[in-house]
Amino acid sequence: MEVILSIAIGIMTTCGVWLILRPRTFQVIIGLSLLSYAVNLFIFGVGGVKSNLPPILEQGVPARMLTDPVPQALVLTAIVIGFATTALFLVVLLASRGLTGNDHVDGRNEGK
Secondary structure, three states: OHHHHHHHHHHHHHHHHHHHOOOEHHHHHHHHHHHHHHHHHHHHHHOOOOOOOOOOOOOOOOHHHOOOHHHHHHHHHHHHHHHHHHHHHHHHHHHHHHHHOOOEOOOOOOOO
């Protein structure tokens, strides 16, 4: 399971960096979203990959067998903040496209 998670994080990071380096702003926003998802998965992985284990204390379950709830809380907070910043980026994208007439990061058209 850890190998699959590591490969998924690597692929998402690679695709995110590649999209950030693209000339269009929408591709940059998608790349930033992919990078944030990769970081969220990384935080989950740091917390330990355990399935079917409770995050709270129960009778008969040793403390080392519990799922750590802190990475889950951090990722939940990061998802909410990521959603808000993506919405802000989209508003800035629409305003920039309205002012300049194109959606290139540098503000220039490719054909001109």
